[in-house]
Amino acid sequence: MRLEEHLRKIVGEPWVISGKERKLYAYDGFTAVEGDPELVVLPGNEEEAVKVIRLLLERGVKFIVRGSGTSLSGATVPVGGEVIVGLSRLNRVYSLEGYEMEVGPGIANVMVTKNAPPHLFYAPDPSSYVVSSIGGNISHDSGGVHVVKYGTTFNSVISLRVVLSNGEVEDLSYGPFLSALPIFVGSEGTLGIILRVRLRLYPRPKTRRSLFAVFPDVRSAGEAVVGIFKRGVIPSALEMMDRNSIKVVEMSRYRAGIPDVGALLLIELDGDEEEVEEQEEIVNGVLTDTGGARLSVADEGKVWNARKGAFPAMGVISPAYLTLDCNVPRRALPEVLEEVSRIAKRRGVFIANVFHAGDGNLHPLIPYDPSSPESLFRAIQASNEIVKEALRVGGVPSGEHGIGIEKVKFMGLYHGEAEMRVMRRIKDSFDPRGLMNPCKLLGGCEPKTEVTRWLWEWD
Amino acid sequence: MGVGLEDSCVHCGFCLEACPTYVVTRSEVHSPRGRITAVKLDVDSQGFDTCMFCRRCELACPSGVEYARIITKVRRATPEKILMNSLLERPRLAWRVLKAGKSLNSGLIQRVRLSLRDPQEPLEYREESPEVILFPGCLTSLAYRRTVENALKFLKAKGLRVSVLNGCCGLAHRSEGQVERAQELVRRLTNVKGGTLVSLSSNCTAHMRESGVQVLDFSEYVLGLLGQERVELSLTVHDPCHANMIGLGKATREVLRKLGVNLVEMEEPSFECGAGGGYFLFHPQIAENVMELKAEKIRRSGTNLVVSTNPSCSLVLSFKGFQVVHLADLLAQTVTKSLE
Ligand SMILES: Cc1cc2nc3c(=O)[nH]c(=O)nc-3n(C[C@H](O)[C@H](O)[C@H](O)COP(=O)(O)OP(=O)(O)OC[C@H]3O[C@@H](n4cnc5c(N)ncnc54)[C@H](O)[C@@H]3O)c2cc1C
Ligand code: SF4
Ligand code: SF4
Numbered sequence: 014m015r016l017e018e019h020l021r022k023i024v025g026e027p028w029v030i031s032g033k034e035r036k037l038y039a040y041d042g043f044t045a046v047e048g049d050p051e052l053v054v055l056p057g058n059e060e061e062a063v064k065v066i067r068l069l070l071e072r073g074v075k076f077i078v079r080g081s082g083t084s085l086s087g088a089t090v091p092v093g094g095e096v097i098v099g100l101s102r103l104n105r106v107y108s109l110e111g112y113e114m115e116v117g118p119g120i121a122n123v124m125v126t127k128n129a130p131p132h133l134f135y136a137p138d139p140s141s142y143v144v145s146s147i148g149g150n151i152s153h154d155s156g157g158v159h160v161v162k163y164g165t166t167f168n169s170v171i172s173l174r175v176v177l178s179n180g181e182v183e184d185l186s187y188g189p190f191l192s193a194l195p196i197f198v199g200s201e202g203t204l205g206i207i208l209r210v211r212l213r214l215y216p217r218p219k220t221r222r223s224l225f226a227v228f229p230d231v232r233s234a235g236e237a238v239v240g241i242f243k244r245g246v247i248p249s250a251l252e253m254m255d256r257n258s259i260k261v262v263e264m265s266r267y268r269a270g271i272p273d274v275g276a277l278l279l280i281e282l283d284g285d286e287e288e289v290e291e292q293e294e295i296v297n298g299v300l301t302d303t304g305g306a307r308l309s310v311a312d313e314g315k316v317w318n319a320r321k322g323a324f325p326a327m328g329v330i331s332p333a334y335l336t337l338d339c340n341v342p343r344r345a346l347p348e349v350l351e352e353v354s355r356i357a358k359r360r361g362v363f364i365a366n367v368f369h370a371g372d373g374n375l376h377p378l379i380p381y382d383p384s385s386p387e388s389l390f391r392a393i394q395a396s397n398e399i400v401k402e403a404l405r406v407g408g409v410p411s412g413e414h415g416i417g418i419e420k421v422k423f424m425g426l427y428h429g430e431a432e433m434r435v436m437r438r439i440k441d442s443f444d445p446r447g448l449m450n451p452c453k454l455l456g457g458c459e460p461k462t463e464v465t466r467w468l469w470e471w472d
Numbered sequence: 473m474g475v476g477l478e479d480s481c482v483h484c485g486f487c488l489e490a491c492p493t494y495v496v497t498r499s500e501v502h503s504p505r506g507r508i509t510a511v512k513l514d515v516d517s518q519g520f521d522t523c524m525f526c527r528r529c530e531l532a533c534p535s536g537v538e539y540a541r542i543i544t545k546v547r548r549a550t551p552e553k554i555l556m557n558s559l560l561e562r563p564r565l566a567w568r569v570l571k572a573g574k575s576l577n578s579g580l581i582q583r584v585r586l587s588l589r590d591p592q593e594p595l596e597y598r599e600e601s602p603e604v605i606l607f608p609g610c611l612t613s614l615a616y617r618r619t620v621e622n623a624l625k626f627l628k629a630k631g632l633r634v635s636v637l638n639g640c641c642g643l644a645h646r647s648e649g650q651v652e653r654a655q656e657l658v659r660r661l662t663n664v665k666g667g668t669l670v671s672l673s674s675n676c677t678a679h680m681r682e683s684g685v686q687v688l689d690f691s692e693y694v695l696g697l698l699g700q701e702r703v704e705l706s707l708t709v710h711d712p713c714h715a716n717m718i719g720l721g722k723a724t725r726e727v728l729r730k731l732g733v734n735l736v737e738m739e740e741p742s743f744e745c746g747a748g749g750g751y752f753l754f755h756p757q758i759a760e761n762v763m764e765l766k767a768e769k770i771r772r773s774g775t776n777l778v779v780s781t782n783p784s785c786s787l788v789l790s791f792k793g794f795q796v797v798h799l800a801d802l803l804a805q806t807v808t809k810s811l812e
Contacts, residue, residue, distance in 0.1 A: 028499075030499070030500075030501060033516065034510070034515055034517050034518070034519075036509075036513050036515050037500040037506040037513075037517065038500055039509075039513070040483065042484055042485065044483050053500075081488065082485060082500070083485045099498075099499075101498040104498065119498065141484070141485070143532075144488050144489055265536060266533075266534060325482050325484040326534050326535065327482060328480050328481065328482040328484075328534065328537070329480075332479045332480055332482060334482070383479075
């Protein structure tokens with residue numbers, strides 16, 4: 014039986030997408046490279062998903078598991094004509110016990126908190142929380158504004174059910190010795206398929222308070238960030254927007270009346286009322302010392318939404334953009350931010366910075382014109398320089414968006430040959446035939462287009 | 473096939489979970505992002521046809537993508553749909569055809585009759601130099617003559633001179649991609665003179681206002697007329713999708729508040745009802761799944777009584793076993809009471 018026919022038998026006629034419509038799965042949140050999936054299959058439950066994956070493994074077909082397709086590093090782009098297995102229909106809540114919820118991988122992040130009892134919440138909240146899936150969140154170890162206090166997705170995963178490359182279904186949980194679970198977090202679908210997840214919920218803090226502060230420049234805002242931690246406060250969120258990103262947001266539907274300033278800090282404190290009072294006082298002191306001024310706003314939610322909507326709001330000035338997410342030590346923030354603006358000038362690109370300042374996770378957004386390869390090339394060149402600068406000050410190439418096809422060449426730069434060899438050996442033992450999400454994370458593919466060459470090779 | 477607007481989409485997917493057809497299929501093909509991508513990549517996708525044209529995606533989109541203008545350019549109305557829309561332009565004619573349709577063997581007419589079990593003769597009512605020109609909207613005039621009568625009763629009790637204007641605003645045409653015909657129809661309403669144009673179908677209100685017609689929604693108009701009227705009921709409100717885009721839900725709730733109604737909000741009141749204009753006649757399976765999802769949200773509110781100010785929503789909600797009323801139906805009750 015032909016593969017397509019066989020797949021249709023498993024999942025039902027409408028859930029295999031072939032013909033030209035399969036192109037709707039040609040890319041994700043990273044739009045610079047267009048792939049071409051051979052087929053798209055959308056299983057409707059666990060059994061179907063296992064059957065589909067076993068069939069693909071049996072036939073030696075390369076495939077990519079996809080959640081909601083919002084990866085910013087192109088981790089679901091079928092550059093080699095792979096079959097896409099979309100798991101968005103596996104979105105059930107299986108159980109809720111105490112502080113734990115068991116869900117299917119396709120459920121949108123936002124639905125976890127929605128399904129939780131009112132006194133609990135799911136902490137990792139990437140800005141894409143309204144759409145991105147838990148399976149994707151785990152595979153990229155996604156962060157969000159609450160990472161500073163609650164950690165990345167990693168800290169909220171209790172157990173996983175996965176399908177391995179021999180077709181076996183395994184339940185993994187934490188163990189004290191050589192635990193198998195953590196390696197799946199951040200593995201970008203290259204080691205196995207996540208079928209089911211048990212997540213940790215946190216009790217909602219009694220008090221949550223937002224403070225907003227404006228600064229004349231990013232350097233002083235960066236100093237305030239360092240100062241807040243130095244004085245012993247761990248905010249539950251600490252975000253920064255620079256002048257360019259404020260401008261863009263104020264042109265979009267997320268406009269929140271933020272004034273035209275050098276930088277805005279968005280700070281959230283949580284805990285008991287007393288604790289929060291105390292923290293607020295300390296933060297106020299830091300703001301005064303670093304030249305910041307409290308901004309009082311009528312609608313706090315609006316300002317937070319402005320932050321969360323800042324990436325896609327770029328659409329108002331440009332239909333495409335690169336988003337970097339290198340992490341740098343907090344103390345290096347002021348220095349790196351200044352270098353970023355020098356790079357922008359040198360390369361003749363616009364760069365907006367809106368990011369998780371609390372954990373030093375930068376997000377320079379670099380718009381480019383998709384109809385002009387030259388403009389994309391310049392954006393990629395600027396990214397290269399920024400990532401190198403981050404590494405120079407002791408940072409890492411990606412804090413939360415993953416490597417995908419976008420950052421493979423930085424892996425070698427950061428890890429060195431020996432570490433890369435170890436990682437490849439790990440990949441080989443999980444997936445000896447290289448069928449699961451080839452080319453991603455560890456690279457190893459020949460670029461077939463100009464853009465992938467720019468991305469994968471140093472010039 | 474590009475229409476020049478799809479380029480502002482950055483492919484972020486923020487619109488997906490807002491889209492009723494995505495929520496029930498979870499397939500890119502039936503999602504706003506997928507539909508826009510199909511336009512971009514020149515893919516003739518079945519998703520063009522399955523769009524409910526509720527425009528919730530536009531409200532969710534941070535990049536300000538003008539989805540409606542993109543989809544209406546690539547949609548091609550089938551002859552069946554064109555026929556149905558042209559019937560709606562003349563509600564009286566539609567009524568006759570539907571009445572006769574019992575014996576007709578057209579698949580379409582049979583399907584229409586399934587949802588519109590009891591087509592009624594549109595109410596004709598005219599007064600000299602009217603203060604209010606009451607526009608029921610094509611489907612309201614056919615399916616909810618009672619509501620039109622109730623609106624009239626209330627307005628008359630307030631001492632107003634009223635004329636009823638039966639016709640179609642063109643929203644149905646627009647949603648099927650008959651953009652030019654839609655413009656012709658709505659242009660006629662731009663020229664309505666001598667009295668305030670008041671619309672009983674809130675999605676039509678939204679469409680007319682967006683097209684530059686000076687029109688008030690019934691909810692907005694009656695706000696200024698309310699006095700001591702009281703309605704003692706517990707109910708929930710459905711926000712019809714287009715009405716929601718221009719925030720008409722506010723006026724509806726304000727009227728209910730003034731009436732002293734006990735309003736129990738349902739989850740996501742603006743979630744699509746499943747009608748999608750004439751949608752449920754053409755894509756019954758997707759429509760049924762959306763309707764069921766909507767019904768669950770309503771059931772969780774614990775009340776069975778739903779206020780809907782748009783006829784296709786009302787039809788679908790009654791289909792699902794809810795008791796559906798228009799604001800005009802509630803207001804008419806207050807009139808009888810004060811007469812007693
Ligand atoms: C506007 C915007 C804002 C964003 N903001 C943030 C942010 O603040 N923080 C952040 O960390 N990220 C952010 N992201 C990036 C993105 O949303 C996250 O990486 C998200 O976790 C991806 O989830 P997804 O469901 O879309 O996964 P996809 O893009 O579908 O897949 C991502 C990776 O996960 C793998 N995968 C998915 N499901 C499974 C599974 N069941 N089993 C095995 N592998 C699987 C895929 O193979 C792929 O490698 C943002 C993206 C956008 C577009
Ligand atoms: S108009 Fe409604 S059905 Fe159509 S794409 Fe937008 S949200 Fe989905
Ligand atoms: S239409 Fe808007 S919300 Fe949807 S993917 Fe495009 S940019 Fe994002």
